Amino acid sequence: xxxxxxxALGLALLPSSAQAVTAYSIGAICKFxxxxxxxxxxxxxxxxxxxxxxxxxxxxxxxxxxxxxxxx
Numbered sequence: 001x002x003x004x005x006x007x008a009l010g011l012a013l014l015p016s017s018a019q020a021v022t023a024y025s026i027g028a029i030c031k032f033x034x035x036x037x038x039x040x041x042x043x044x045x046x047x048x049x050x051x052x053x054x055x056x057x058x059x060x061x062x063x064x065x066x067x068x069x070x071x072x
Contacts, residue, residue, distance in 0.1 A: 026050075030064035 027034065027043035030053060034043070037059065038052035053060060053068040060068075 026053075026068055029067045030060070033060045033064045 026046060026049060030049075033053065033056070034041075034049065037056040038049055041048045041052055043049065050068050053064065057065060
């Protein structure tokens with residue numbers, strides 16, 4: 001019984017893939033790339049940031065490439 005409870009609790013605490021990617025998280029993960037290529041765009045403008053990052057896709061750090069693509 002304890003094992004089932006521990007497993008359920010562990011699964012509940014795992015980050016969900018359905019979790020929204022926010023402007024804050026893009027700003028944190030893609031900070032260097034944004035400063036290099038998209039500094040004229042405010043970090044709160046997630047759609048514009050995503051479009052700008054897409055234009056520079058080949059120049060971005062891999063973690064930024066993966067992260068901004070998930071942004072909605």
